[in-house]
Structure formats: C-alpha cells, structure tokens
Amino acid sequence: MLAELWNLFLLFFLIQGFCPDLIACRTVPASELSLKLDESLPLLWPQPMEFRHGNETLSVDPKLEFRVVGAGSNSSILAEALERYRGIVFRHRTKSSPRPTFDLGRLTIVVSSDSEELQLGVDESYTLFVAGRNPLSIVAEATIEANTIYGAIRGLETFSQLCSFNFKTKEVQVHKAPWYINDKPRFTFRGLLIDTSRHYLPVNVIKQVIDSMSYAKLNVLHWHIIDEQAFPLEVPSYPDLWNGSYTKWERYTIEDAYDLVEYAKRRGVNIMPEIDVPGHAESWGIGYPDLWPSPICREPLDVSQEFTFSVISGILQDMHNIFPFELFHLGGDEVNTECWSSTIHVKQWLENKNMTEKDGYQYFVLRAQQIAAAQNRTPVNWEETFNIFGDKLHPQTVVHNWWGPGVCPKVVAKGLRCIMSNQGQWYLDHLDVPWEDFYISEPLEGIVDPSQQELVIGGEVCMWGETADTSDIQQTIWPRAAAAAERLWSPRAATTGGDLNAIVLPRLEYFRCLLNRRGVAAAPVTNSLARKPPIGPGSCFVQ
Amino acid sequence: MLAELWNLFLLFFLIQGFCPDLIACRTVPASELSLKLDESLPLLWPQPMEFRHGNETLSVDPKLEFRVVGAGSNSSILAEALERYRGIVFRHRTKSSPRPTFDLGRLTIVVSSDSEELQLGVDESYTLFVAGRNPLSIVAEATIEANTIYGAIRGLETFSQLCSFNFKTKEVQVHKAPWYINDKPRFTFRGLLIDTSRHYLPVNVIKQVIDSMSYAKLNVLHWHIIDEQAFPLEVPSYPDLWNGSYTKWERYTIEDAYDLVEYAKRRGVNIMPEIDVPGHAESWGIGYPDLWPSPICREPLDVSQEFTFSVISGILQDMHNIFPFELFHLGGDEVNTECWSSTIHVKQWLENKNMTEKDGYQYFVLRAQQIAAAQNRTPVNWEETFNIFGDKLHPQTVVHNWWGPGVCPKVVAKGLRCIMSNQGQWYLDHLDVPWEDFYISEPLEGIVDPSQQELVIGGEVCMWGETADTSDIQQTIWPRAAAAAERLWSPRAATTGGDLNAIVLPRLEYFRCLLNRRGVAAAPVTNSLARKPPIGPGSCFVQ
Secondary structure, eight states: OHHHHHHHHHHHHHHHOSOOOHHHHOOSSGGGTTOOOOTTSOOOSSOOSEEEEEEEEEEEEEEEEEEEESGGGGOHHHHHHHHHHHHHHTOSOOOSSOOSOOSEEEEEEEEOOOOOOOOTTOOOOEEEEEOOOOTTSSSEEEEEEESSHHHHHHHHHHHHHHEEEETTTTEEEEEEEEEEEEEOOSOSEEEEEEETTTSOOOHHHHHHHHHHHHHTTOOEEEEEOOOSSOOOBOOTTSTTGGGGSSSTTSOBOHHHHHHHHHHHHTTTOEEEEEOOOSSSOTTHHHHOGGGSSBTTBOOSOOTTOHHHHHHHHHHHHHHHHHOOOSEEEOOOOSOOTHHHHHSHHHHHHHHHTTOOHHHHHHHHHHHHHHHHHHTTOEEEEEHHHHHHHGGGSOTTOEEEOOSSTTHHHHHHHTTOEEEEOOHHHHBTTOTTOOHHHHHHOOTTTTOOOHHHHTTEEEEEEEEOOTTOSTTTHHHHHTTHHHHHHHHHHSOGGGGSSSOHHHHTHHHHHHHHHHHHHTTOOOOOSSOSSTTOOOSSSOOGGGO | OHHHHHHHHHHHHHHHOSOOOHHHHOOSSGGGTTOOOOTTSOOOSSOOSEEEEEEEEEEEEEEEEEEEESGGGGOHHHHHHHHHHHHHHTOSOOOSSOOSOOSEEEEEEEEOOOOOOOOTTOOOOEEEEEOOOOTTSSSEEEEEEESSHHHHHHHHHHHHHHEEEETTTTEEEEEEEEEEEEEOOSOSEEEEEEETTTSOOOHHHHHHHHHHHHHTTOOEEEEEOOOSSOOOBOOTTSTTGGGGSSSTTSOBOHHHHHHHHHHHHTTTOEEEEEOOOSSSOTTHHHHOGGGSSBTTBOOSOOTTOHHHHHHHHHHHHHHHHHOOOSEEEOOOOSOOTHHHHHSHHHHHHHHHTTOOHHHHHHHHHHHHHHHHHHTTOEEEEEHHHHHHHGGGSOTTOEEEOOSSTTHHHHHHHTTOEEEEOOHHHHBTTOTTOOHHHHHHOOTTTTOOOHHHHTTEEEEEEEEOOTTOSTTTHHHHHTTHHHHHHHHHHSOGGGGSSSOHHHHTHHHHHHHHHHHHHTTOOOOOSSOSSTTOOOSSSOOGGGO
16 A cells, blocks of 8 residues: 555656746757656655555745644753754745734644653654635644654754745745654664764764764764774773874863764663774784784784773773763774784794684674673674684674675574664765665665564664764765665655656755755765766856 | 064064874874874964964863953844854863852953944954953953954854863863953955855855854855846845746845844855946846847847836846945946847947947946945946946955956056955865965965055955865865955965965864864865865864
C-alpha cells in the first residue's frame, strides 16, 4: 500500500517536474534555461517515510504562536529549538504593515516524554499535520506530535522546509496544504566523521558543521579527535598529551568538549569520540615518549608497556563524563606493526609472550575493548579488526566498514553490528565521487535476512581532514553528505530505482540552495569534482 | 619621531620573530617545523597607527564589566557591539571554579558624540589604553576613547585582538601590557565589492561577509547588485524589473536591503549600491523589454528612449531612502555601443542629435550623473568614463580605477577624487594574484602633491561573482582582502619596505587563523592559487 502510494508520488513528480511559472524559470542566457523546479512540489530533504498533501497555499503568521503540550513541554532544549526555527522560517523582514490575518497562526507541539536523554536509537519519529483552511475556525492549525523532544526537533526541521518565503506577497507560505506527514528514520545511526588531527577545526566551525547536520537529519558526529599528526584534546590525567597539538592555540579543553556535546545534543546530534589505537597515534608520544616503541620508530603505540594501557584507560576515564554516547570508537585501522619487531624490547616482549606481530595487534585491540567495556562503553572498531580476528572481538562490538564493499554482510552474519562507510562511495575526501554514488550506496546491500539487517545500525560519511580545514570543509561535506543522509533516513523503496536526474537531482539542488540560504557553504551539486567553484554565472538551482 | 618608533618596532619584530616556546612551535612531521609565531608579539591586524607596549601578562575577568561614558553612551549600536565582542573575547567556556580575582576587571568606553550617523569620513579614530597592574588599585583598567561610536567599534576590534585564550590556565589574557594604542585609518574609503548578479548571495551570506569585513576594519561594502545576468532587487516603482532575477527565490526585497544596510551600519560598514549603466544591464529588459535597443540587440540600454531615464530615476528614488551612503555607483564600464548603430531607431536618434556612438555613451553617463546629483548623491563611475570624457564628468564625481595602474594620478591631477581597484592587484577573482601583490599595491603611487593625495579617498578589493557563490566567496575574499585592508588602514611607512615574509606574513597567517576561529572560511595564505585547499595536514599558522 505504502509502495503504491510512493509510486503514485513519483509519477506525480515526473509529470509536475516542469516549470509552469515563467518568472520562476527564466534566466537571461539561454544556456541556463534548465531550471525545472516549482515551489509547489514537496521539496523536502530527506523525504519523509509517508506523506500526503493537498493543493492549498497557506500564509503563515509572522507572529506564529508555538504551543507546547505534554510531558516534554518544559524542555529547555525544545524551547531553544523553537526559537531557532522561528529564526529560520521568518528569515526575511516583513513589511511594516502586514495584513491583519493569516491562515496559519499556531503550531502546536505535543511531546509525550519528559526525558531529554539522547542515545543511539532514541525515538526520532514524529507526525506533522498542517491543516487547510477550515470554515469553522478562524485560522488553520499545524501540529507536531512526537514521543521525544528529538522527534519534535526533526518535525520542526520538516516544518521549516515546508515554509517558503514569497517575495511578492512578502509572506511565509506553506504550499500544497493540507499536509499529513508520518516520519521516522530508517537507520538509527546516520553519521558524519570529522578529523581534527590533520587540521584543527575551531569550536565555532564544528558548531557550524553540527548545525548543517541537523538540517539533513544526520544524528551522529563521529569526532576523529586524534591521529598521528596532532593530539589536540586536553586529558587531565595525562596533561602532557596535548603537547602533541600543532600549536598551543590549536587545542580543545575539556570544557570545549563539553560545550560541543551539549551544543550537538540541543540539535539531536550525538558525538561519538574516536581514540584510534594502536596505529595513527604517533602524536601521543610528543608528551609521553615512552608510548613510542622508540624515538626513531614511533608507531604503533608500544604494546609491551603497561604504561600504554594506563594512558588509554586514563583517556577513556576522562572522556567518560564528557561523552555520554554509548558508542566509543577505538579505531584499530591501518596498523603497521614493523616497529614492534624492529625495536628490541618490544620484540623480546612478544617472544616472551609467544606472540607474533599479528597476535600483538589483536592483544592490543582486545585490551582496549576491555577498558572501554569496563566503563560501559560499546566499542566500535574499524573493519581490519574484524577482518583479522573477528571471532575474538567483544560480542557488543560495532564494526565500522571503510575499506570496500561486502563487509557488513560478513559482519552481521557473525552476529556483530555494522556501520557502513565504504570508501568508494562514502568518503567525502574522495573528490571524484559524485552525489549519485553517495545516493545509491545501500547499507543493506547483500543482506537478506531481516534479523541480520537489523544489525546494520546505519552508515556514515567520512570527511578526512588531510586537505579539509576551516576554509573548505563545508563545501567538501555538502551537498554530497545530504545524498547519504536521505539514503539513511528515507524508506529504501523511496530512494531506489528511477532516473535520479529527474526524480532526485532537482530536490537535491533545492536542498543545496536551502543550505546556502542558511549560511552553509554547500557547493554546486553537479560539478565534475566536489567543492569545485561554479563554472560560470547562474542560478543556484541549476549548478 | 614616529618613523623612528616604527623602525624600532620592526627591528624588535625581527629579533623576536623566533619561537622560544617548544610547545607553541612543535609539529609532528619535521617538514612543518616552520612556525615562528609567538603570542607575545603584537599580533594586530591591521597595524594601528601608533602603539607602545610593555611586558606584563594580564588575566581578563570573564565577567569583564563594560562601563560606557559620554554623550554616545546611550547608543544601542554601541551596546550591541559590546555584547558581540564579549562573545568573541570569551569564546571558550571557562572552568566552573575560576580564580577569584583577575587583573583586568573593567573596560571603560568613552564616546564623546551622540551621533550615530555613518558616512564617508566619519571619525573612526580611537585610543586604547590597557593599564598594567597597579599596586594602588585592585584591578587593572582598560579604556577606549573615541569621538564616535564607530571609532569605539574599531577600538573594540583591536581590544578583542589583544585578548587571547590561554589553554593551560583557561583564562583570557592580554600579553605585553600595558598597551597604549593611538589609531585612525589612513584612508576613509576601504572597500570590498560583492556581485549578486553573477551569483545570488543569500542575505545571511552577505551578513557573514559584513561580519568578516569588520574584523579587518574595512568600511565600505560596494554592492554591485545588478548586471547583465540577473536583476535581483525589488524596485517598487518598476515592479517588473526583478523579473530579471534567476528565479523567484533569488531576490532581495527592499526590506532585505534595509536589513542589510542596518546590519552593516551596526558594524561600522557603509553599503554603496551600484546600478551599472548603460552596459552590464541586459537583465533590466526581462521585465521591461523597451529598455533594450531591440529583442535581438539588448545592450547597452536604449539611449534614445526617455523611458530609460525614467526607469533609472525611479530606481534611484526608490533606493534613496534605503541606502543613506553619500556615494552612489553608476558603473559606466565596458560599454560596447554597437547595438545603438545596428538598431534603426537608435541610430536614427543619434543622427538626429548629431551624435556619434561615443557621444551617446557620454550623454547617457552624464544624464545618469545628473539624476543622482539631483538626489544629493555623489556619483561614482568606473574609469572608462574618465578616460573617455573626464573633463565632462560632474565635478563631484569619484572615479573608480579598475583597468590598470596610473589612473588615479591622472584623475586627481584633474581635481577629481579617486578609488583604486587596479585589477592586476586588487581583483579577488584573479586567483593567481598572491597576498604580497595585494599588500604592496599603493593607492598614492605616483602622486606627490599632498593636496592631490587627499583626493584619493581609498581603495577597494573586488570579488566579482562569475565563479564565486555562497560555496566559495569567503575563501576567495580572505585572507587576501586583509592584505589590502592593512594597506588602507595602517600608516604608509608601516606597510612599506622590508622582507614581507619575515615581517608581515606571520601576522597575516595569525589573522587568517583568527578569522577561522571566528567561523570565517579564510583560505591558506601561501597557496599557489587563491582559495585552494591546504595541500596536506598541518597547523593553520603555517599554511
């Protein structure tokens, strides 16, 4: 039934996908006459699970009343979100003498739970109803119903996308009302990785990234804090660790980290920290050289020293209160263990334990997992750990795919959970991967058994930082991350098949321009390489 | 005397320009060990006219009191600026239990004028005094004295740059106190051009640009609103003009324009609008095709119709209240008049008037100037108008150089005022022009007579929009615009001579990172081409 409804809608898009409005479509040079968008289309991104709409246009009162009802109505997070979205919806100044009455005067938000806890799997569902004009009442009504404030925040985002500014009447309008939307995410984990070791990202910039994530309903910021190049985070129990930062100004205090976690939470975004061990950790030894096998052979961390695990334990303890998210990423990727054999005391230790280098790698990862588990954190590890000793991993492990396709099917067949980040499709630093490849990348590819499908908790796009700093991170992330965001949020049937250029591209271009309007530097959608500047003058909607 | 003081300071920079602090300088890969910055240097951008400092470090109370004194103390613009800078200075959360006393507890701002008027030549001077610890008083004092609120706002920017966050003590500190700064701009016009015709820039994005301008003490946003590609601005008296916008969403209402002017004013930035006639105006005819010579020959505007000048007059009348800035840019560049001869009715009109095409061009520009002058606006025109009929221009005309060097000397020799934007050095869309060329571009080059020098009101960097949209405008503007900003603000002697890489580059890299910290996507300073991403991992301060 739902599938039929979708087919009907897709057909509707195709038929309506031409511009009936000369003004909306014209551009001066004939070469640019390709804009096929019409405001009356349901230009929502990501597409809701289920929606119906009519054909009315409603004007929205610039003094729109927010009425908050239910056990969640006292939430300061919700109150702040309402004011944030008021600013987004009513971006343009209106005339000094607006008309006296508007169609839509009130938005009621019903939240049934009083819990503000944000965790993996928190209920993000909502319904949004925007009523048409009713002869029996003075104004039309809009209502968001959600079980949690986080569902309400997702509903507010959708409501804000239904609202558009009419430059002629100078009113905010909702087209195609009445609307009935019933929505919830397909996957519980919809992530974006940022890398603050290859380039330090100021706190303000990370906040900008979090803002933009919430517009696409992404909900996990995977913070790859530390790598071999720099250790920017304060660790009170080992205060010299952040001597490994690039400079004394390119650092995060624990207060900064708390600030970011709270900022993200207020937008329904979890922060999953990563401490990537034992490789990708050279910078640790700037503060504590004993963590290196030797001053001339610095990676991976010295497996033979108890001190190494004391430091890991200290870091995790210090981070426990800062990052309440259940998942904790322990890395484990790209470990070249040659240093262990070429450094005498480590080689001796391995021999004493009757271990190969590979055994040492396994020993290291499993000890780190135990440290995390002892603190009630669920370990996440990159796929090499599974590929090499998958049957030894902690049974709660979430395996993070990155190298290539076909990993999650093997992971879930072993009963472990999986996150997909196939580098050929979801690595944002691969500038030659176009938006279509991000869009068609399917986390459940090759997994048929429903109980195994449930073990794929979602996916993540990765913004590795070798060539991404404050100057170019947003346009490298957007708009391609949005393509993955729809894949992760919307029903599989709605995001599969059909002519992407006809069905999806116009909506994605509209969403890119929406990001631009909100101040996010999302790049042109159809450029040959990501983050390329526009090739010439033209409308945002066709570049 | 002042020059000697400067030489002393420059010598001081050279001697001190190495890093005494291992932590501040280290980076992991040896290839990056080039950071020579030390926080104790006076890392101010642009350099103040005159400054002295000591050697103390003062801690700043996170509850810093702002005391506002004088006739300007009731200004809401000033009050808003104070809160803005509080947010900038105290960006990082502090610990929950900070120490009980701080060295600097109060900033007094004395503003002697109660006028909030912002115009060309408004007094932007200020003094800033940050006292050292005094055994006779409990706290140190900081004082900004200015004649106008705009001078005070410049002083606040400088104060914010003196403040830096110490990640170890988790305090905001002022190094090298006490400070005495006596400052005012060298030129009254320090501009940046944006182009909203080649690409529409959302209101939010223009506000981001205005924010960033204020950090570099630029004070004129030259808004090249309309060009041949698109006409995005509402003109109430000719309501079909903005039919020439790309889409019905890529427009500015007059309320948007008011909003931008007020937003800019609150940061001490004037907006100078440009209506570029008679060339660069094809988009006008989408709404009113009679403005074209013919549907097949559309530029320049039809010189033979009175309607053309009625429309220009209507636009200027509608814009008069929106843009209070005295200067109004009428364009006049790159006019190819062939259409006038190839269109029969225009050719006939020229013949009847006994005019050549060139005469028609002059006639058009001068009539537009008269329309502006009749509304008490000072006309600004691109240099072609001066080059071709300079002696006929309105005597108040400000000539805007762009084509090449040596124009301003000729302009001021004729007694007209001049703005320098030499494309080889100050066009931001010329991506191959490095920061050094922006820095050494001297508006008074070739002008010796002091009375002629005074006719150069300043300069402007131009961000033409063919390949600059929301996704890349900030990193194309910054950091190179900052190089010009210092040239336009700081004394000529302070910005001339010496090894730029030793004296200027470290400060510019510091300023680029300051912009990044404030959320501005300023690009790496030393890349081969502007707005290129960083070429590899590394510190912001050396890229």
